[in-house]
Amino acid sequence: MTSSDAFVARLREVGESRYHHRHPFHVAMHEGTLGPAQLRHWVANRFYYQTRIPLKDALILAKSESAEFRRTWLRRIREQDGDGASDGGLELWLRLAEAVGLDRGEVIAHRRVVPGVRFACDDYVSSVARWSLLEAVASSLTECFAPDLMRARAAAWERHYPWIGPGGTAYFRARIGAARRDADEALSFVAARAITPELQEQCVAALERKTDILWHVVESIATTCEET
Template sequence: MQEAYSKEEFESKLRDMGRMYHIHHPFHIRMYEGTCTKEEIQGWVANRFYYQCMIPIKDAAIMSNCPSLVDRRKWIDRITDHDSVGGGIEAWLELGEAVGLNKEDLVSHKFLLPSVKFAVDAYVNFARQRPWKEAAMSSLTEMFAPQIHQQRLSTWPDNYPWIEQKGLRYFQKRLSEARRDVQHGLAITLEEFNTRELQEKAFSILQFKLDILWTICDALYLAYELKRPPYFNCEK
């Protein structure tokens, strides 16, 4: 049996998986380079809204499987961050309006791509069905999130001046929230995944979440950049 990594080694290896974060997907690269079209930005915002809506449902599923009062009290902040008045979902609706989308179209998920829905639903089902510590550590892609939020705040005003600045509130609020959430999720992971076998499982779980995010970008790339949305070659 292989010896477990030290907590420092384990954390370093987890963070190194950021090289596969969707910030490196060609769709995201074009987004921060300023070469995305208005339609592509709108498509990303509309599809990502489904992910935003399902985040508090995912977190509620994790809480429902968690027997620890202390951890539930910490985890509930994630639900409040998104579901409260002025929270993440409302902030994303502001972003939608800022890029020229109709609020009713966003709420109805009118532009939701099937691949995006399947990917997000797979993540929620994972959170419902797996032990809460495994589901909790799948959220550790938050280690890489502040960089992508800051990237949007730094590049969008110059690259996409047609986007109303008030729509960027979501990215601003997530800078601090994501860093706070990482502290809790990482502490659980480093403490509980304490054998080499469990650590290898942790790597596979984090890879699963990275796969979810990358798959969402693949769907957007196919539909909006290559102009091949679902059934594009079929008669309707």
């Protein structure tokens, strides 16, 4: 095993052991045992995370001296914000919110967002602002683990929560392919540039911090639900 192979294996181990797919709230969601109020609470709170994504991606753009890198990374902002041609992730999430019975305006205004979710999501943006380009890209590698989770989630929602209206799983389905492509690009970037033990440690630490952020988001949602 080369140093690079071992490094990528370590990154994957971080995801295996710390990614939020293991959180009991997500496990219960996929088993079909959450109630409507729990799902609504999750959807309304996770929207705050969604709105931070273009901001952290813009900060990543501002760290790169390469127009080629920026051209590639810019696509993430366009896919989340949408462009004239197609709706972005933010709009798909708002349709998900409506499909679970939430009021669009209330979700946009972040009225149901609990402090722990806000702290963790804001930490993501401020960490990216502080990190090197390499660390910031490494923190995005949670996307390596997203496609499997998105696929399982779309299937679980369609099976267990038939009360959810149309459009409820469009966001998850859209992310299956996009997250795979984004993750492959970011992993190539990180593997090619984290060529010293120090840089590799920084990348692992950034990815761990990101898993902490995602975990704390769902943990804060779970502990503040009306139904438990």
